Amino acid sequence: MKVQTIMADLERKHPGENEYLQAVREVLESIEEVYNIHPEFEKAKIVERMVEPDRIFTFRVTWVDDRGEIQTNLGYRIQFNSAIGPYKGGIRFHKAVNPSMLKFLGFEQTFKNALTTLPMGGAKGGSDFDPVGKSDAEIMRFCQAFMWELWNNIGPDTDVPAGDVGVGGREIGYMYGMYKKLAREYNTGVLTGKGMTWGGSLIRPEATGFGALYFVEHMLAKAGKSIKGATVAISGFGNVAWGAATKATELGAKVIAISGPDGVVYNPEGMNKEKLDYMLVLRASNQNVVAPFAEKFPDATFIPAKKAWSIKCDIALPCAFQNELNGDDAAELLANGTWCAAEVSNMGCTPEAIAAFQNAGILFAPGKAVNAGGVATSGLEMTQNAMHISWSAAEVDQKLHYIMESIHAACVKYGTQEDGYINYVKGANIAGFMKVAQAMLEQGIV
Numbered sequence: 488m489k490v491q492t493i494m495a496d497l498e499r500k501h502p503g504e505n506e507y508l509q510a511v512r513e514v515l516e517s518i519e520e521v522y523n524i525h526p527e528f529e530k531a532k533i534v535e536r537m538v539e540p541d542r543i544f545t546f547r548v549t550w551v552d553d554r555g556e557i558q559t560n561l562g563y564r565i566q567f568n569s570a571i572g573p574y575k576g577g578i579r580f581h582k583a584v585n586p587s588m589l590k591f592l593g594f595e596q597t598f599k600n601a602l603t604t605l606p607m608g609g610a611k612g613g614s615d616f617d618p619v620g621k622s623d624a625e626i627m628r629f630c631q632a633f634m635w636e637l638w639n640n641i642g643p644d645t646d647v648p649a650g651d652v653g654v655g656g657r658e659i660g661y662m663y664g665m666y667k668k669l670a671r672e673y674n675t676g677v678l679t680g681k682g683m684t685w686g687g688s689l690i691r692p693e694a695t696g697f698g699a700l701y702f703v704e705h706m707l708a709k710a711g712k713s714i715k716g717a718t719v720a721i722s723g724f725g726n727v728a729w730g731a732a733t734k735a736t737e738l739g740a741k742v743i744a745i746s747g748p749d750g751v752v753y754n755p756e757g758m759n760k761e762k763l764d765y766m767l768v769l770r771a772s773n774q775n776v777v778a779p780f781a782e783k784f785p786d787a788t789f790i791p792a793k794k795a796w797s798i799k800c801d802i803a804l805p806c807a808f809q810n811e812l813n814g815d816d817a818a819e820l821l822a823n824g825t826w827c828a829a830e831v832s833n834m835g836c837t838p839e840a841i842a843a844f845q846n847a848g849i850l851f852a853p854g855k856a857v858n859a860g861g862v863a864t865s866g867l868e869m870t871q872n873a874m875h876i877s878w879s880a881a882e883v884d885q886k887l888h889y890i891m892e893s894i895h896a897a898c899v900k901y902g903t904q905e906d907g908y909i910n911y912v913k914g915a916n917i918a919g920f921m922k923v924a925q926a927m928l929e930q931g932i933v
């Protein structure tokens with residue numbers, strides 16, 4: 488395989504799909520060496536097949552807002568790869584959603600899901616619907632209209648959506664309600680991230696953030712370091728940021744920054760239960776601003792228009808959106824002494840930022856390994872639904888621990904360089920790729 492040739496071809500076929508091309512390039516560059524010693528992969532054109540989604544559904548979503556005006560949005564579901572199991576991945580509601588964003592997310596999901604040790608293929612969906620400022624009734628009508636189009640293409644053994652940016656328990660509830668009505672099927676396994684009284688799994692809301700911190704703990708232990716007493720800067724204040732802040736605090740770290748599109752909150756005293764609970768209130772308000780946090784807690788200061796990366800910290804955890812930490816941000820963090828960065832958001836760092844961290848020799852791990860605890864716990868939710876039982880929080884948490892440990896071990900196995908530095912990007916990409924490639928090879932040309 489020649490990465491340049493494949494990328495040139497993809498750029499010609501999909502011009503301007505920058506996030507998608509960025510995600511593919513990162514994976515291909517990491518796996519090139521391994522791929523080239525497997526002529527059977529080359530012969531079966533595994534890479535050429537793997538970089539294109541199996542299929543994309545695009546649909547119009549029309550709904551009526553609170554003023555009685557008719558609104559039209561675009562909806563998508565991208566079924567990327569089913570080599571190791573039914574399609575699985577979240578739904579994103581955000582004004583910037585477009586096919587490139589969802590293709591990058593579906594591609595990443597394929598490898599992430601392979602890393603979880605569970606049998607799940609990769610998918611992603613979403614809409615350019617902007618939840619900011621919408622009422623609860625508007626959110627419900629939009630979710631219902633979205634599901635009206637989607638229901639026929641999903642199912643517990645075909646494609647299982649879940650949440651992502653802009654989609655949490657409330658949205659999953661509205662979508663599930665409409666799914667049941669249309670499909671006349673009462674199988675809870677069609678969606679994950681459900682409420683606790685109707686098939687949801689304990690620990691699923693916390694799982695992405697908790698899993699990320701379990702991964703970071705392993706990374707630090709391997710490097711002979713500890714999270715106790717470390718300062719942590721987190722971007723975002725939604726579900727993922729909340730889970731990460733909660734677990735980091737529990738493990739003895741001090742979360743000194745959270746952020747929003749409006750700026751950063753500097754929180755030198757760290758988090759406590761009241762502050763963590765308030766993050767959820769902020770998220771549920773649908774205003775997408777973090778400034779009120781500093782009004783409520785006078786020991787914190789709001790700095791407008793600044794990112795979390797402007798705060799001096801030991802550990803940086805991007806928890807919001809793709810490419811939210813760029814080369815300049817990485818330089819600022821490094822100058823301030825940051826010694827660990829782990830992507831909790833999908834593709835949270837630009838290629839320049841990753842190169843800066845790796846060249847500086849600090850600990851760095853990519854989203855598809857670090858945040859895989861979210862989808863892994865979705866997989867555990869599917870298992871419980873299929874068995875018609877529910878496990879205790881302790882049982883789910885223990886399985887999540889085991890999965891994150893396995894992902895870390897896989898990264899170390901494939902990512903340890905001759906000089907001893909662990910390239911977690913390479914490790915995660917190769918481990919995920921090998922599993923999907925082998926499955927595709929054994930299933931023939933389909």
Ligand code: GLU
Nearest residue numbers: 576577649650651862865
């Ligand atoms: N959206 C999450 C992710 O990026 C979770 C997906 C899922 O649970 O299916 O992995």
